[in-house]
Amino acid sequence: MLEVNALAVAYGAIEAVQDVGFTVEEGQIACLVGTNGAGKTTTLRTISGLLRPHRGEIRFRGRPIHHLPAHTVLALGIAHCPEGRRLFTGMTVEENLMLGGHLRRDGEVTKDMNRVYELFPVLGERRTQRAGLFSGGEQQMLAIGRSMMARPKLLMFDEPTMGLSPIMSQRILGAIALLRDQGTTILMVEQNALAALTLADRGYVIDLGRTTLSGPGRELLADPRVRAAYLG
Ligand code: ATP
Numbered sequence: 134m135l136e137v138n139a140l141a142v143a144y145g146a147i148e149a150v151q152d153v154g155f156t157v158e159e160g161q162i163a164c165l166v167g168t169n170g171a172g173k174t175t176t177l178r179t180i181s182g183l184l185r186p187h188r189g190e191i192r193f194r195g196r197p198i199h200h201l202p203a204h205t206v207l208a209l210g211i212a213h214c215p216e217g218r219r220l221f222t223g224m225t226v227e228e229n230l231m232l233g234g235h236l237r238r239d240g241e242v243t244k245d246m247n248r249v250y251e252l253f254p255v256l257g258e259r260r261t262q263r264a265g266l267f268s269g270g271e272q273q274m275l276a277i278g279r280s281m282m283a284r285p286k287l288l289m290f291d292e293p294t295m296g297l298s299p300i301m302s303q304r305i306l307g308a309i310a311l312l313r314d315q316g317t318t319i320l321m322v323e324q325n326a327l328a329a330l331t332l333a334d335r336g337y338v339i340d341l342g343r344t345t346l347s348g349p350g351r352e353l354l355a356d357p358r359v360r361a362a363y364l365g
Protein backbone atom coordinates (compact mmCIF):
# COMPACT_ATOMS: atom_id res chain seq x y z
CA MET A 134 0.00 0.00 0.00
CA LEU A 135 2.85 2.39 0.89
CA GLU A 136 6.42 2.35 -0.39
CA VAL A 137 9.10 4.67 0.93
CA ASN A 138 12.36 4.55 -1.04
CA ALA A 139 15.72 6.16 -0.15
CA LEU A 140 13.98 9.07 1.58
CA ALA A 141 16.04 12.11 2.65
CA VAL A 142 14.61 15.13 4.50
CA ALA A 143 16.48 18.14 5.93
CA TYR A 144 15.74 20.98 8.31
CA GLY A 145 17.98 23.67 6.79
CA ALA A 146 21.50 22.22 6.84
CA ILE A 147 20.55 19.31 9.13
CA GLU A 148 19.68 16.14 7.25
CA ALA A 149 17.36 14.47 9.79
CA VAL A 150 16.41 11.62 7.45
CA GLN A 151 19.22 10.39 5.22
CA ASP A 152 18.19 7.06 3.72
CA VAL A 153 14.92 5.64 5.01
CA GLY A 154 13.10 2.90 3.12
CA PHE A 155 10.26 0.56 4.03
CA THR A 156 6.96 -0.81 2.79
CA VAL A 157 3.56 -1.14 4.43
CA GLU A 158 1.42 -4.03 3.17
CA GLU A 159 -2.34 -3.62 2.98
CA GLY A 160 -4.11 -4.94 6.08
CA GLN A 161 -0.96 -5.05 8.21
CA ILE A 162 0.66 -3.08 11.03
CA ALA A 163 4.15 -1.81 10.19
CA CYS A 164 6.18 -0.25 12.97
CA LEU A 165 9.21 2.05 12.98
CA VAL A 166 11.34 1.82 16.12
CA GLY A 167 14.51 3.69 17.03
CA THR A 168 16.07 6.02 19.55
CA ASN A 169 15.13 9.68 20.11
CA GLY A 170 16.01 11.85 17.16
CA ALA A 171 16.40 8.92 14.74
CA GLY A 172 14.05 10.59 12.24
CA LYS A 173 10.80 8.69 12.78
CA THR A 174 8.51 11.70 13.30
CA THR A 175 10.16 13.48 10.36
CA THR A 176 9.39 10.45 8.19
CA LEU A 177 5.69 10.42 9.16
CA ARG A 178 5.37 14.17 8.63
CA THR A 179 6.91 13.80 5.17
CA ILE A 180 4.45 11.04 4.23
CA SER A 181 1.62 13.35 5.38
CA GLY A 182 2.81 16.12 3.06
CA LEU A 183 3.83 18.45 5.92
CA LEU A 184 7.51 18.27 4.91
CA ARG A 185 9.13 17.85 1.48
CA PRO A 186 11.92 15.31 0.87
CA HIS A 187 14.95 16.42 -1.13
CA ARG A 188 15.71 12.84 -2.25
CA GLY A 189 13.79 9.62 -2.59
CA GLU A 190 10.14 8.91 -3.16
CA ILE A 191 6.91 7.91 -1.44
CA ARG A 192 4.29 5.90 -3.32
CA PHE A 193 0.77 5.22 -2.11
CA ARG A 194 -0.95 2.44 -4.02
CA GLY A 195 1.67 2.87 -6.74
CA ARG A 196 1.18 6.63 -7.11
CA PRO A 197 3.96 9.09 -6.15
CA ILE A 198 2.67 11.37 -3.37
CA HIS A 199 5.80 13.12 -2.01
CA HIS A 200 5.07 16.32 -3.96
CA LEU A 201 1.42 16.58 -2.85
CA PRO A 202 0.05 19.01 -0.21
CA ALA A 203 -1.20 17.59 3.10
CA HIS A 204 -4.92 18.02 2.38
CA THR A 205 -4.55 16.03 -0.88
CA VAL A 206 -2.67 13.24 0.92
CA LEU A 207 -5.49 13.09 3.48
CA ALA A 208 -8.11 13.02 0.74
CA LEU A 209 -6.26 10.09 -0.90
CA GLY A 210 -6.74 8.12 2.33
CA ILE A 211 -3.73 8.69 4.61
CA ALA A 212 -4.53 10.09 8.09
CA HIS A 213 -2.00 11.05 10.77
CA CYS A 214 -2.55 10.79 14.52
CA PRO A 215 0.30 13.07 15.68
CA GLU A 216 2.72 12.88 18.58
CA GLY A 217 1.29 14.76 21.58
CA ARG A 218 -2.29 14.31 20.32
CA ARG A 219 -2.81 17.96 19.25
CA LEU A 220 -6.48 18.07 20.25
CA PHE A 221 -8.57 21.23 20.40
CA THR A 222 -8.84 21.13 24.19
CA GLY A 223 -11.46 23.91 24.41
CA MET A 224 -13.78 22.00 22.08
CA THR A 225 -15.99 19.02 22.91
CA VAL A 226 -15.40 15.39 22.00
CA GLU A 227 -18.04 15.67 19.30
CA GLU A 228 -16.52 18.85 17.83
CA ASN A 229 -13.04 17.29 17.72
CA LEU A 230 -14.47 14.27 15.91
CA MET A 231 -16.34 16.49 13.44
CA LEU A 232 -13.05 18.23 12.61
CA GLY A 233 -11.50 14.83 11.82
CA GLY A 234 -14.28 14.31 9.28
CA HIS A 235 -14.15 17.78 7.72
CA LEU A 236 -13.32 16.46 4.23
CA ARG A 237 -16.16 13.95 4.23
CA ARG A 238 -19.07 14.58 1.88
CA ASP A 239 -20.72 11.16 2.01
CA GLY A 240 -23.38 11.63 4.70
CA GLU A 241 -21.98 8.82 6.89
CA VAL A 242 -20.15 10.97 9.42
CA THR A 243 -22.62 10.11 12.22
CA LYS A 244 -22.19 6.41 11.49
CA ASP A 245 -18.42 6.73 11.87
CA MET A 246 -18.79 8.79 15.03
CA ASN A 247 -20.80 5.90 16.48
CA ARG A 248 -18.03 3.53 15.42
CA VAL A 249 -15.58 5.65 17.49
CA TYR A 250 -17.98 5.51 20.48
CA GLU A 251 -18.23 1.73 20.14
CA LEU A 252 -14.45 1.42 20.22
CA PHE A 253 -14.12 3.89 23.14
CA PRO A 254 -17.42 4.02 25.09
CA VAL A 255 -16.08 6.70 27.47
CA LEU A 256 -16.03 9.14 24.55
CA GLY A 257 -19.69 8.48 23.82
CA GLU A 258 -20.67 8.93 27.45
CA ARG A 259 -18.83 12.26 27.61
CA ARG A 260 -19.40 13.47 24.05
CA THR A 261 -20.49 16.99 25.06
CA GLN A 262 -17.55 17.59 27.43
CA ARG A 263 -14.47 19.60 26.51
CA ALA A 264 -11.44 17.51 25.50
CA GLY A 265 -9.21 19.41 27.97
CA LEU A 266 -11.05 17.78 30.90
CA PHE A 267 -9.99 14.28 29.87
CA SER A 268 -7.08 12.16 31.17
CA GLY A 269 -4.05 11.55 28.95
CA GLY A 270 -5.32 8.12 27.94
CA GLU A 271 -8.80 9.41 27.14
CA GLN A 272 -7.28 12.23 25.08
CA GLN A 273 -5.28 9.65 23.15
CA MET A 274 -8.54 7.76 22.49
CA LEU A 275 -10.05 10.97 21.14
CA ALA A 276 -7.01 11.63 18.94
CA ILE A 277 -7.36 8.11 17.51
CA GLY A 278 -11.10 8.65 17.04
CA ARG A 279 -10.51 11.94 15.26
CA SER A 280 -8.10 10.29 12.81
CA MET A 281 -10.63 7.47 12.20
CA MET A 282 -13.21 10.08 11.13
CA ALA A 283 -11.40 10.66 7.83
CA ARG A 284 -12.15 6.98 7.09
CA PRO A 285 -8.50 6.47 6.07
CA LYS A 286 -7.07 3.49 4.20
CA LEU A 287 -3.75 4.03 5.97
CA LEU A 288 -3.62 5.39 9.50
CA MET A 289 -0.30 6.62 10.95
CA PHE A 290 0.27 6.81 14.70
CA ASP A 291 3.19 8.74 16.22
CA GLU A 292 4.01 7.53 19.75
CA PRO A 293 0.42 6.62 20.68
CA THR A 294 1.36 5.36 24.17
CA MET A 295 3.67 8.21 25.18
CA GLY A 296 3.16 9.19 28.83
CA LEU A 297 0.46 6.59 29.45
CA SER A 298 0.31 3.93 32.19
CA PRO A 299 1.08 0.31 31.17
CA ILE A 300 -2.62 -0.61 31.41
CA MET A 301 -3.75 2.36 29.31
CA SER A 302 -0.94 1.68 26.81
CA GLN A 303 -2.22 -1.88 26.37
CA ARG A 304 -5.75 -0.57 25.77
CA ILE A 305 -4.57 1.87 23.13
CA LEU A 306 -2.42 -0.76 21.37
CA GLY A 307 -5.36 -3.20 21.58
CA ALA A 308 -7.58 -0.63 19.84
CA ILE A 309 -4.95 -0.17 17.11
CA ALA A 310 -4.82 -3.95 16.57
CA LEU A 311 -8.63 -3.99 16.32
CA LEU A 312 -8.55 -1.25 13.67
CA ARG A 313 -6.10 -3.38 11.67
CA ASP A 314 -8.38 -6.43 12.08
CA GLN A 315 -11.30 -4.33 10.80
CA GLY A 316 -9.34 -3.50 7.63
CA THR A 317 -7.38 -0.27 8.25
CA THR A 318 -3.69 -0.51 7.38
CA ILE A 319 -1.44 0.92 10.11
CA LEU A 320 1.99 2.59 10.22
CA MET A 321 3.13 3.25 13.76
CA VAL A 322 6.11 4.93 15.40
CA GLU A 323 6.65 3.75 18.95
CA GLN A 324 9.39 4.13 21.56
CA ASN A 325 8.17 1.06 23.42
CA ALA A 326 9.92 -1.38 21.08
CA LEU A 327 8.81 -4.47 23.00
CA ALA A 328 5.09 -3.63 22.79
CA ALA A 329 5.34 -2.33 19.23
CA LEU A 330 7.25 -5.25 17.74
CA THR A 331 5.00 -7.75 19.55
CA LEU A 332 2.06 -6.19 17.72
CA ALA A 333 3.66 -5.39 14.36
CA ASP A 334 3.37 -7.62 11.32
CA ARG A 335 6.55 -5.95 10.10
CA GLY A 336 9.11 -3.83 11.92
CA TYR A 337 11.86 -1.45 10.81
CA VAL A 338 14.68 -0.07 12.91
CA ILE A 339 15.62 3.55 12.10
CA ASP A 340 19.00 4.70 13.37
CA LEU A 341 20.50 8.16 12.73
CA GLY A 342 18.18 8.79 9.78
CA ARG A 343 18.66 5.39 8.11
CA THR A 344 16.75 2.12 8.02
CA THR A 345 19.19 -0.40 9.47
CA LEU A 346 17.13 -3.56 10.11
CA SER A 347 13.80 -4.96 9.02
CA GLY A 348 11.75 -8.11 9.46
CA PRO A 349 8.57 -9.57 10.92
CA GLY A 350 7.97 -7.91 14.33
CA ARG A 351 8.57 -11.04 16.37
CA GLU A 352 11.74 -11.90 14.44
CA LEU A 353 13.16 -8.45 15.13
CA LEU A 354 12.29 -8.87 18.80
CA ALA A 355 14.48 -11.97 18.90
CA ASP A 356 17.38 -10.28 17.04
CA PRO A 357 20.33 -9.82 19.44
CA ARG A 358 21.14 -6.38 17.94
CA VAL A 359 17.60 -5.15 18.62
CA ARG A 360 17.61 -6.68 22.08
CA ALA A 361 20.91 -5.00 22.97
CA ALA A 362 19.95 -1.56 21.58
CA TYR A 363 16.27 -1.24 22.49
CA LEU A 364 15.25 -3.87 25.03
CA GLY A 365 18.13 -3.65 27.52
P1 ATP B 1 11.58 11.36 18.86
O1 ATP B 1 11.23 9.99 19.25
O2 ATP B 1 12.44 12.06 19.88
O3 ATP B 1 10.43 12.20 18.36
P2 ATP B 1 12.31 10.88 16.12
O4 ATP B 1 12.97 9.61 15.70
O5 ATP B 1 10.86 11.01 15.83
O6 ATP B 1 12.60 11.17 17.63
P3 ATP B 1 12.63 13.37 14.70
O7 ATP B 1 11.69 14.10 15.59
O8 ATP B 1 12.19 13.04 13.33
O9 ATP B 1 13.14 12.04 15.40
O10 ATP B 1 13.98 14.21 14.62
C1 ATP B 1 15.08 13.84 13.80
C2 ATP B 1 16.19 14.91 13.91
O11 ATP B 1 15.72 16.13 13.33
C3 ATP B 1 16.60 15.23 15.32
O12 ATP B 1 17.98 15.45 15.33
C4 ATP B 1 15.85 16.52 15.63
O13 ATP B 1 16.54 17.29 16.57
C5 ATP B 1 15.81 17.18 14.28
N1 ATP B 1 14.61 18.03 14.13
C6 ATP B 1 13.33 17.64 14.29
N2 ATP B 1 12.47 18.67 14.04
C7 ATP B 1 13.23 19.73 13.70
C8 ATP B 1 12.97 21.08 13.32
N3 ATP B 1 11.72 21.54 13.23
N4 ATP B 1 14.03 21.89 13.04
C9 ATP B 1 15.30 21.44 13.12
N5 ATP B 1 15.63 20.15 13.47
C10 ATP B 1 14.63 19.33 13.76
